[in-house]
Every structure is written in C-alpha cells, then in structure tokens.
Amino acid sequence: MKKVDVVVVGGSAAGIPVALTVRRQYSEKTVLVVRKEQQVLIPCGIPYIFGTVGSPDKNLIPDMILKKNEIGLLVSEVQSIDLQARVLKTEAEDLQYERLVLATGSTPVRPPIPGVDLDGVFAIEKNVSSLSRIQEKVMIAESVVVIGGGFIGIEFADEIKKSGVKSVTIVECVAHCLSLAYDTAFCVEMEKHLKARGVEIMTGSTVERIDGESSVESVVLSGGTIIPTSVVILGIGASANATLAKAAGLELAPDGSVAVDRNMKTSDPNVFACGDCASKVSFFGGKPSSLKLASIATYEARIAGANVFALKRENIGTVGVWSTAVGDLAMGTAGLTESVARREGYEVVATTVESPNRHPGCMPGAQACRLKLLFERSSGVLLGGQIMGDVAIGEIINTLSACIQKKMNAEDLAMFQTGTHPALTASPIAYPLVNAAELAIMQMK
Amino acid sequence: MKKVDVVVVGGSAAGIPVALTVRRQYSEKTVLVVRKEQQVLIPCGIPYIFGTVGSPDKNLIPDMILKKNEIGLLVSEVQSIDLQARVLKTEAEDLQYERLVLATGSTPVRPPIPGVDLDGVFAIEKNVSSLSRIQEKVMIAESVVVIGGGFIGIEFADEIKKSGVKSVTIVECVAHCLSLAYDTAFCVEMEKHLKARGVEIMTGSTVERIDGESSVESVVLSGGTIIPTSVVILGIGASANATLAKAAGLELAPDGSVAVDRNMKTSDPNVFACGDCASKVSFFGGKPSSLKLASIATYEARIAGANVFALKRENIGTVGVWSTAVGDLAMGTAGLTESVARREGYEVVATTVESPNRHPGCMPGAQACRLKLLFERSSGVLLGGQIMGDVAIGEIINTLSACIQKKMNAEDLAMFQTGTHPALTASPIAYPLVNAAELAIMQMK
Numbered sequence: 005m006k007k008v009d010v011v012v013v014g015g016s017a018a019g020i021p022v023a024l025t026v027r028r029q030y031s032e033k034t035v036l037v038v039r040k041e042q043q044v045l046i047p048c049g050i051p052y053i054f055g056t057v058g059s060p061d062k063n064l065i066p067d068m069i070l071k072k073n074e075i076g077l078l079v080s081e082v083q084s085i086d087l088q089a090r091v092l093k094t095e096a097e098d099l100q101y102e103r104l105v106l107a108t109g110s111t112p113v114r115p116p117i118p119g120v121d122l123d124g125v126f127a128i129e130k131n132v133s134s135l136s137r138i139q140e141k142v143m144i145a146e147s148v149v150v151i152g153g154g155f156i157g158i159e160f161a162d163e164i165k166k167s168g169v170k171s172v173t174i175v176e177c178v179a180h181c182l183s184l185a186y187d188t189a190f191c192v193e194m195e196k197h198l199k200a201r202g203v204e205i206m207t208g209s210t211v212e213r214i215d216g217e218s219s220v221e222s223v224v225l226s227g228g229t230i231i232p233t234s235v236v237i238l239g240i241g242a243s244a245n246a247t248l249a250k251a252a253g254l255e256l257a258p259d260g261s262v263a264v265d266r267n268m269k270t271s272d273p274n275v276f277a278c279g280d281c282a283s284k285v286s287f288f289g290g291k292p293s294s295l296k297l298a299s300i301a302t303y304e305a306r307i308a309g310a311n312v313f314a315l316k317r318e319n320i321g322t323v324g325v326w327s328t329a330v331g332d333l334a335m336g337t338a339g340l341t342e343s344v345a346r347r348e349g350y351e352v353v354a355t356t357v358e359s360p361n362r363h364p365g366c367m368p369g370a371q372a373c374r375l376k377l378l379f380e381r382s383s384g385v386l387l388g389g390q391i392m393g394d395v396a397i398g399e400i401i402n403t404l405s406a407c408i409q410k411k412m413n414a415e416d417l418a419m420f421q422t423g424t425h426p427a428l429t430a431s432p433i434a435y436p437l438v439n440a441a442e443l444a445i446m447q448m449k
Numbered sequence: 450m451k452k453v454d455v456v457v458v459g460g461s462a463a464g465i466p467v468a469l470t471v472r473r474q475y476s477e478k479t480v481l482v483v484r485k486e487q488q489v490l491i492p493c494g495i496p497y498i499f500g501t502v503g504s505p506d507k508n509l510i511p512d513m514i515l516k517k518n519e520i521g522l523l524v525s526e527v528q529s530i531d532l533q534a535r536v537l538k539t540e541a542e543d544l545q546y547e548r549l550v551l552a553t554g555s556t557p558v559r560p561p562i563p564g565v566d567l568d569g570v571f572a573i574e575k576n577v578s579s580l581s582r583i584q585e586k587v588m589i590a591e592s593v594v595v596i597g598g599g600f601i602g603i604e605f606a607d608e609i610k611k612s613g614v615k616s617v618t619i620v621e622c623v624a625h626c627l628s629l630a631y632d633t634a635f636c637v638e639m640e641k642h643l644k645a646r647g648v649e650i651m652t653g654s655t656v657e658r659i660d661g662e663s664s665v666e667s668v669v670l671s672g673g674t675i676i677p678t679s680v681v682i683l684g685i686g687a688s689a690n691a692t693l694a695k696a697a698g699l700e701l702a703p704d705g706s707v708a709v710d711r712n713m714k715t716s717d718p719n720v721f722a723c724g725d726c727a728s729k730v731s732f733f734g735g736k737p738s739s740l741k742l743a744s745i746a747t748y749e750a751r752i753a754g755a756n757v758f759a760l761k762r763e764n765i766g767t768v769g770v771w772s773t774a775v776g777d778l779a780m781g782t783a784g785l786t787e788s789v790a791r792r793e794g795y796e797v798v799a800t801t802v803e804s805p806n807r808h809p810g811c812m813p814g815a816q817a818c819r820l821k822l823l824f825e826r827s828s829g830v831l832l833g834g835q836i837m838g839d840v841a842i843g844e845i846i847n848t849l850s851a852c853i854q855k856k857m858n859a860e861d862l863a864m865f866q867t868g869t870h871p872a873l874t875a876s877p878i879a880y881p882l883v884n885a886a887e888l889a890i891m892q893m894k
Contacts, residue, residue, distance in 0.1 A: 021878055028891050049809050049871045056813060056872075063809045065878070287866075299869045299877040306863060306887070317864060325868030334873055364494050364508045368501060369840065395814065398873025399844035402882075405866050406851040418751060419762060421732075421850050423770030424744045426494045427501075428779055428843025432744040433466055433510070437847075442751070446473050 007100045008036045010312055011092055013082055013248070014107030015039035016130070017047055017298035018279025018305045020065065022105050023075045025309025029316070033102075036076035038094055045130050047298045051159035053135060054142060055166035060132040085252035087272045103274050103312040106249055106262055107305065110242035110280035110296055115151075119214030125236040128156065138237070147171040147233040149223045151211055153181030155328040157239035158194065161203045162330045164237075173204040173231055175223065180207055185326070185337045187376065189356075190390050197333045206231075242296055244281045257283035259294060266318045268308035276312060278304035287321035287408070288340055288387065289348065295324050325405040327398045332371070336401035339388030339408045342378055351381040353414075355443040361393050363424070363431030369394065375436035377404075377417075379444045384413035391436070396429065403437065414448065417441035452545045453481045455757055456537055458527055458693070459552030460484035461575070462492055462743035463724025463750045465510065467550050468520045470754025474761070478547075481521035483539055490575050492743045496604035498580060499587060500611035505577040530697035532717045548719050548757040551694055551707055552750065555687035555725035555741055560596075564659030570681040573601065583682070592616040592678040594668045596656055598626030600773040602684035603639065606648045607775045609682075618649040618676055620668065625652055630771070630782045632821065634801075635835050642778045651676075687741055689726045702728035704739065711763045713753035721757060723749035732766035732853070733785055733832065734793065740769050770850040772843045777816070781846035784833030784853045787823050796826040798859075800888040806838050808869070808876030814839065820881035822849075822862075824889045829858035836881070841874065848882065859893065862886030 010026045012019050015037045026035050049063040057063055070077050080096035085104065092099045112127035114120055126138045142148060148169050150161045153176030165172040174181065180191035181198070195205055210226040214236055223231045244261035246254075255263040255271035261284070262277040264270055270277050279301030286293040300322055307317040327336035342354045355377055362370040373393030380387055389404040391397045407417060418441040424432040455471045457464050460482045471480050494508040502508055515522050525541035530549065537544045557572035559565055571583045587593060593614050595606045598621030610617040619626060625636035626643070640650050655671040659681055668676045689706035691699075700708040700716035706729070707722040709715055715722050724746030729738040745767055752762040772781035787799045800822055807815040818838030825832055834849040836842045852862060863886040869877040 017877060024878075025887070028887055046808050046871070046876065048869065048876075049812070052812065052871055057809060057811055062811050069878075299867050299880075302877040302880070302883075303864070303866050306883070317860075320864075323866045325866055327868050327870040327873055329870055329872040334870075336868060336870075336873075338868065364491050364502065366502055366507050367494070367497065394840075395873050396841045396844045398868070398870050399841045399848060401868045402865075402874075403844060403848040403851055405868060406848055406855075406857070409866060410851075410855045410857070410861075412851075412855070415762075416855075419748070419765075420847075421748050421768045421770055421854060422744050423772050423781060423783065423843070423846045423850060424493065425772040425774055425779075425781075425843050426491070426497055427774040428772055428781075428840050429847075431491065431493075432462060432747040433469075433514075435744075435747070438747075438751070442470070442473055 005091070005098050005100045009033035009102045010035045010105065011099055011101040012037045012105045012107055014109055014279070015041070015044050016065070016109055018107035018109070018301035020069060021302045021305035022107055022278055022309040023070065024073055025306050026312055027073045027075055029310050030313055034076070036078060036099065037070060038078045038080060038082060038092070040079070040081045041131055042079055043132050045132065047130055050128060050130065050135065051156065051163050054139060054160065055163035060135045082248055085248060087252055087275065090274060103276065105308055105312065106275065106277040106281055107279045108245040108248060108281040110244050112238060113241045113243055114238060115240060117211050117214060119216065119220070122214055122216045123219035124234055125214055125220055125238065127238045141235050142167065142169060145169055145235045148235045148237065149231055149233045150174045150237045150239055152176065152239035153205065153207065154184060154239060155182065158182065158198060158330060159328060160237050160239055162198060162201060165201060165203050171204065173206060175209050175211055175225065176205070176207045177210045178208065181205060185341065186335065186390050187342045190335060190376070190392060193392060194330065194333065194335055197330055201331055242280060246281055249277070257292065259283070259292065267311045267315050268304055268319060269311065276308040278308040285321045287323045290321055293322045295322050297326050299326065320409065323405055323408050325401055327401055332394065333392065334395055334397045335392045336397045337390045338401045338404040339386070340378060341388060341390065345378055345387050350387060352387065353379045353381050353444045353447045355440045355447065357436050357440045357443065359430045359434035359436055361396060361430055363426050367426050373397065373430065373436060375440050377440040377444060379414050381448060384415060384448060385411050386413065386417065414441045414444045418445055450536070450543050450545045454478035454547045455480045455550065456544055456546040457482045457550045457552055459554055459724070460486070460489050461510070461554060463552035463554070463746035465514060466747045466750035467552055467723055467754040468515065469518055470751050471757055472518045472520060474755045475758055479521070481523060481544065482515060483523045483525060483527060483537070485524070485526045486576055487524060488577050490577065492575055495573060495575065495580065496601065496608050499584060499605065500608035505580045527693055530693060532697055532720065535719060548721065550753055550757065551720065551722040551726055552724045553690040553693060553726040555689050557683060558686045558688055559683060560685060562656050562659060564661065564665070567659055567661045568664035569679055570659055570665050570683065572683045586680050587612065587614060590614055590680045593680045593682065594676055594678045595619045595682045595684055597621065597684035598650065598652065599629060599684060600627065603627065603643060603775060604773060605682050605684055607643060607646060610646060610648050616649065618651060620654050620656055620670065621650070621652045622655045623653065626650060630786065631780065631835050632787045635780060635837060638837055639775065639778065639780055642775055646776055687725060691726055694722070702737065704728070704737065712756045712760050713749055713764060714756065721753040723753040730766045732768045735766055738767045740767050742771050744771065765854065768850055768853055770846055772846055777839065778837065779840055779842045780837045781842045782833070782835045783846045783849040784831070785823060786833060786835065790823055790832050795832060797832065798824045798826050798889045798892045800885045800892065802881050802885045802888065804875045804879035804881055806841060806875055808871050812871050818842065818875065818881060820885050822885040822889060824859050826893060829860060829893060830856050831858065831862065859886045859889045863890055
C-alpha cells in the first residue's frame with residue numbers, strides 16, 4: 005500500500021492551499037491531493053462563465069501549482085476512510101496516511117419545491133460538464149429564472165442577461181436581494197442597478213412550484229404569478245459534503261458539516277477539515293456560522309495545513325469579508341451588518357459617508373462611493389462595514405477586515421494614516437473610512 | 450477686535466481638516482480659517498492639470514465644506530502673531546484667538562543652480578495664477594525638462610507629455626526615479642513604463658546650469674550633455690513655510706519647520722501646527738522625517754484639531770503611505786523600503802510575489818500585480834510594502850498601513866481573512882499579502 009505523509013481530499017479553494025501550507029510548513033513530508041474532478045473550476049469565477057469569460061475551460065485552476073510545489077495529484081473518487089488503520093480507499097488505490105485533510109467542499113441545495121427535478125432546473129455544480137450543459141440550455145433560452153437573490157443569484161442573473169437572454173428574473177423570498185450581507189439602503193442600490201441592466205427582480209416572493217411536462221415551462225409564485233421559462237437556476241445556498249466523514253465515524257456539527265475545533269481538527273486527531281465541508285463559527289461571539297466562501301476556505305486551509313503535525317495556528321472565527329460586482333457597480337462587506345448586529349444584541353453606532361473615489365471629481369474613473377461603518381457603542385470597536393463604488397472597494401473591505409480582526413475602534417480608524425492619490429482614491433480630506441469613524445466618535449460622546 | 454475661539458492659518462490639506470476636527474470635537478467653539486488664496490488647489494491633483502484634468506479651475510477644493518460646517522473664512526494675508534496677547538494680525542483685521550493652528554504649508558525648493566532664476570524655470574507654487582502661467586508656457590513648448598524624478602517629477606513629466614509636448618526629459622541625480630520610496634526593481638518598472646510612454650529619463654545626472662539669455666534655452670548636465678528646452682520644472686522637494694512662526698518666536702526644528710510635539714503642540718501651548726509646515730518624526734524609530742504629503746497633513750490635522758482644548762490624540766509618527774499612477778500603471782508604498790530599512794540597521798526578510806489582480810486571469814481588467822513585503826527578522830513585524838498593479842493598489846497600501854500601524858507580524862498577515870472577487874481582486878489562493886507573508890515565515894525559520 006502506498007504511504008503518504010499527508011493526504012488531502014479535494015483540490016479546490018481549500019484543498020490546494022492546504023497542500024501548499026503543508027509543503028511550506030513541513031518541507032520534508034510527502035503530500036498528495038486526491039480529487040475526483042479531472043479539471044478544477046475557480047469557484048467564484050463560475051457565474052462569469054456565462055457572459056464575461058465565455059466558457060468553463062477559461063475558468064480553471066491550473067494543476068501546475070501542485071507540480072511546482074512537489075505535491076502529488078491523484079484523480080480518483082474516494083470510497084471510504086478507515087480512521088483506525090489510517091487508510092483512505094480510492095477507486096484507483098488504497099493510501100496509508102499519517103494525516104488526512106478533508107477539503108471536500110459543498111453541494112448546492114435543491115429545495116423541496118414541486119417540480120425541482122424537472123429537466124432545465126439546475127443547481128450550480130462545480131464541474132465543467134454540468135456547467136457546459138447549463139450553458140448550452142441558457143444559450144437557447146428566451147427566459148431564465150434565478151431562484152435566490154444572494155450574490156451567486158445576482159451574478160448569475162446579470163451574466164445570463166449579458167449573454168443575450170431576453171428575460172431574466174430573480175425570485176427572492178425576503179424583502180431584498182443581498183440582505184444577508186448588506187443593510188437595506190445598499191441592497192436597494194444593487195437592485196436598482198440590476199433593473200437598469202434589464203434584470204427583473206421579484207422580492208418577497210416564494211416559489212410555489214415549477215411547472216412543465218418533462219422539462220420546465222414556468223415558475224409559479226405563491227401570489228399566483230406565473231413566469232414562463234425554460235431554464236431555472238437554483239442559487240439558494242450549499243450544504244457541506246460530509247458523507248465520507250460521516251461514514252467514517254467522524255463527528256458532524258448540527259448543520260451536517262464536519263465538526264472541527266479552532267485548530268481545524270476533527271474528532272479524530274489525525275484528521276483535519278477545512279473549507280465548505282467544515283463547521284464554522286463567527287468571529288463575533290463564536291456562534292455557528294453558515295457562510296461558505298472560497299476566501300474563508302483558503303484561510304482555514306492555512307490553519308489546517310500548518311497544524312497537521314503540530315498545532316501552530318488557531319481560527320479566530322469567520323469575520324465574513326466578501327464583495328460582488330455587477331457591471332461597474334461593486335459592493336463589499338466585512339463583519340456584521342447593522343440589522344444582524346442589532347438582532348444579536350449589540351448596541352451600535354452606524355455612520356454612512358459618501359465621497360467620490362477620485363480627487364478632483366473630474367478625474368477619469370470618478371464614481372460615487374458610499375461607506376457605512378458600524379461600531380459597538382460602549383467600546384467603539386469596529387463591528388462591520390459595507391461599501392459600494394468602483395473596483396477598489398474590493399480592497400477597501402480588506403482594510404476593514406484588518407481593522408476588525410485587530411479589534412480597532414473608531415479612534416484607531418480616525419487616526420488611520422491613509423495613502424491617497426488623485427487617480428486612485430478619494431481625497432485625503434474625504435477619505436471615507438476616516439470620516440465615517442470621525443462621525444461615529446461624535447455620536448458616541 | 451474680533452474674538453475667535455480657534456483660528457486656523459491655511460486652508461488646504463491641513464487647514465480644512467483641522468477646522469473640521471475642531472468643529473466635530475468642540476461643537477460650541479467658533480472656528481475661523483484665514484488663508485491668503487482666493488481659491489485653494491487640491492495639492493495632489495496639480496500634476497493632472499496639465500493633461501488629464503485640463504485646467505487649474507477644475508482642481509479646486511470647494512469652500513462649501515467650510516460653510517456647511519459653520520466654519521468662518523477670511524481671505525487675507527497674515528502679517529504677524531503676538532503670542533503673548535494671542536492676537537493674529539492680518540491685512541484685513543486683527544483677530545483675538547484662544548487657540549491658533551498653523552497650517553501654512555510648504556514652498557517648493559529652488560536649488561542654487563546657475564540660471565535657476567531665468568524666465569521659464571518654474572517651481573510648482575500651489576496657486577491658480579502661477580499654474581495657469583506655467584500651463585501657457587508648456588502648451589507652446591517643444592521641449593520640457595523636469596528636474597527631479599520623485600513622484601511629483603514623474604507625474605508632471607507624464608502629464609506634460611500627454612498634453613502634446615514633443616520632448617519631455619526627467620533629470621534625476623540618483624541612480625533611479627522614485628528611489629526614496631521604492632526599491633530598485635520597482636523603480637526600474639516605472640522608468641520602463643515612462644519611457645514606453647515617450648518620456649526621456651536621465652538618471653545619475655546632475656544639472657550643472659540652466660542656460661539662456663533672459664529665458665531658459667537649455668539645461669546643461671554635469672557630464673556635458675545639453676538639453677535644449679524652453680521650460681524647466683523643478684520637482685525636487687519643498688521646505689516648510691515657517692517665516693510667520695519664526696518671527697513670532699516659536700521654536701523651529703533643525704530642518705526649519707515649526708517644531709511640534711506628539712500632540713502637534715508648538716513651543717507655545719496655545720499654538721498648534723500641522724501639515725507641511727510642522728516638524729515630523731518617523732513611525733520607525735522616531736527620527737525626524739522629511740516626508741510631506743497631503744494625506745500626512747490630514748492625519749496631523751485630525752490630531753491637532755482634537756487637541757486644541759484638551760490633549761486627546763497623539764501622533765505615532767509618519768508611516769509613509771502613498772501611491773503614484775502613470776497611465777495604467779499604479780505603484781504604492783507603505784512604511785520602509787528594503788534599502789532604507791537595511792541602512793537604518795534592521796535585519797530584514799523581504800519577499801516578493803506576483804499574481805494577476807483578477808481570477809481567472811482572462812477577466813476584464815486583469816493585470817499583473819507585484820508585491821514586496823518587508824519584515825523585521827527576529828520579531829516578524831511588518832516594516833513595509835511596495836506594490837505595483839492597477840488602480841486597486843491605491844487601497845492595498847492602506848491595508849498595509851493598517852497592518853504596519855498595528856505592528857502586525859508575518860503570522861498575522863498569513864492568517865489575514867481577505868475578501869476576494871473574480872472581477873475585483875486576486876484569487877484567494879494567490880492573494881498577494883497573504884502569500885508574501887507565508888513565504889517570509891518560511892524564510893524566518
């Protein structure tokens with residue numbers, strides 16, 4: 005039986021960085037990635053296959069990164085794990101491991117809606133063949149309905165609209181799209197923007213059933229509205245792939261994910277898990293978190309990979325930092341929204357500032373930028389921020405993430421030394437992070 | 450005599466935020482800005498007047514911000530300060546102040562080169578009429594020489610080239626342009642980029658003299674090279690405007706700036722100073738710093754303004770965070786460069802990573818991004834970072850700034866929870882800050 009020091013199951017946003025981290029931290033150890041897919045898709049790039057990028061083949065993670073770092077690759081389906089014997093059985097061969105890391109990802113949820121199994125109703129599986137099939141169907145569709153107005157839903161809807169489909173409708177059960185990550189004022193702006201780009205949005209609407217003979221013909225909403233369509237995309241979340249772990253006898257979390265501690269260790273001391281398949285807790289209060297993002301997966305992978313032979317790193321919990329972009333409007337969020345923070349019981353001070361992202365405002369690329377910051381009232385500690393504007397907001401949320409992780413308060417942000425440039429950022433007088441913090445300080449007095 | 454609680458002298462990048470901060474912190478106090486200019490230019494926008502923006506009138510700080518915040522404005526030249534009587538004499542009237550804040554800025558250096566006073570040799574004064582005059586001359590010039598290859602020099606050179614001048618030459622005395630803020634590999638990239646855009650660069654070259662009858666006809670370098678030209682722009686730094694402070698008897702720093710402590714207080718407890726006119730120390734070791742930037746001015750202004758009636762804020766010293774942009778190449782820096790750090794005596798670990806700023810790399814706007822991070826070897830503390838890439842690097846250096854100010858180490862950066870998006874940032878697997886930190890950790894073992 006082949007012996008490998010560290011076997012990683014899964015080769016995407018968690019599997020690759022976990023293998024790289026093991027390589028960096030334990031240079032003498034052998035590392036093998038086992039995955040079932042011939043080719044691995046860049047998960048966050050999937051919506052862009054439909055319009056901007058053009059095909060799944062252009063959205064692949066190259067295997068070169070493994071080879072360059074002397075990480076083995078076995079493309080095969082894993083059948084079972086024997087925790088006692090430390091043996092991983094795959095279709096191709098059995099592997100004797102010292103340490104095992106599960107990075108098996110998640111599967112999109114198929115809700116129990118009548119008609120969900122009709123032909124033409126698609127969940128977004130992360131594999132090339134399934135996506136190619138969806139793309140073929142979308143290309144000839146006159147109408148597409150996207151169920152779910154989270155970031156995956158809106159990105160899919162916009163890209164499909166961009167690809168030329170006449171009618172694209174998002175159906176979202178709560179009052180606004182993106183409301184898990186943004187407060188209402190931000191959600192409304194994105195909805196306006198999507199509508200201006202030709203995407204129809206039906207919020208506060210539940211899908212009653214999907215109708216059709218063998219393939220989908222219409223979506224029926226609870227109010228009775230019927231939307232004729234030949235394609236339905238499900239964008240309502242994902243659940244952890246934990247079948248293998250469960251069968252092996254590893255503990256699962258109440259949400260069905262592989263239970264891990266702050267070191268990303270499972271109930272078996274030789275087995276770690278990270279990414280979508282692993283249980284998560286929030287940075288804020290430590291309660292379970294259901295957020296599944298590639299960036300979180302890589303973070304957890306850097307912890308798991310470092311810990312396999314000696315506990316070196318600890319997960320401080322998921323801050324929740326991510327962004328979305330539709331055309332030239334980008335929106336980003338880090339930490340808690342005001343509505344979530346209040347629901348959790350925080351007493352908060354929220355401030356919103358608007359300023360152009362260039363100075364003077366007639367510089368090319370100038371666009372309004374709106375930032376909302378949220379502070380805990382008594383301590384002044386930053387709890388979260390939401391921002392909309394141009395491409396640079398993708399990095400502004402990372403500044404916010406650093407500030408949140410280091411528990412900076414409003415005074416720290418007001419005293420933040422920023423770099424600014426006419427062609428790249430807001431003016432130093434109008435720099436949004438600093439000004440939103442200054443306004444918060446006034447309100448905290 | 451008119452009584453005002455807080456008088457601010459100067460109405461630019463230091464004066465405006467100091468007035469705003471006083472308003473925010475001490476809402477009951479009267480605040481008056483006294484400035485000599487009818488109109489105030491956005492300082493960092495000045496190079497862009499020549500090409501991108503088109504005229505000085507489009508690069509003004511609006512006075513509305515003062516009015517909106519109930520801050521008075523007096524346009525008049527200050528003649529003297531009586532520290533004992535707390536009276537500021539201006540051409541228009543005398544003012545009785547409780548607290549005075551000097552935000553008088555700086556004046557570009559005119560080096561003692563023979564011929565520097567010829568017609569057509571311009572230092573960049575921050576006023577509309579002087580800049581209009583320069584612009585008129587540049588518009589009809591066949592050749593322009595820019596003395597100094599710092600960020601002001603290169604931005605001027607590129608904008609003047611863009612405006613249609615046939616020959617534009619930067620003369621820089623040291624081996625590379627931008628070498629105060631970047632290590633050589635980065636400087637070389639910007640030089641290549643400038644050359645590709647038609648700007649000529651003569652580094653390691655000193656100007657011997659400027660020749661001409663009454664107006665400039667040529668610039669003669671120490672090696673004997675003669676560059677025929679009708680316009681010379683001086684971009685070699687600025688010195689603090691401290692004449693008023695000196696005449697009043699305030700202490701000056703050895704470099705001639707107004708001496709201030711960490712609270713931005715001058716030698717008179719009722720007088721504060723901030724921005725280009727005030728003395729500065731480095732965040733690294735506390736030695737004097739000569740860096741003069743609008744963003745530093747606003748930072749110091751937020752300290753000075755908060756402290757006028759009660760000491761609330763302290764200057765931790767200048768981190769040095771700034772960026773520049775030429776065409777589609779942006780470069781940013783935060784903290785120390787490797788060469789400066791080594792000269793200062795730090796034992797450092799430096800790592801450089803390259804990755805595209807989008808994922809997959811075929812997303813629109815994809816461009817290579819290069820990041821260099823610098824850590825103190827024994828502690829792992831981040832000392833600095835340099836980055837080149839697209840517009841978003843203007844904000845990535847702000848993330849670095851937060852990390853530097855909070856003395857984060859390589860492990861903190863490796864454990865940084867980033868947000869990423871295909872259309873906005875590098876992939877989470879290739880996120881440069883994290884990967885550069887991981888590489889540094891390997892080297893520190």
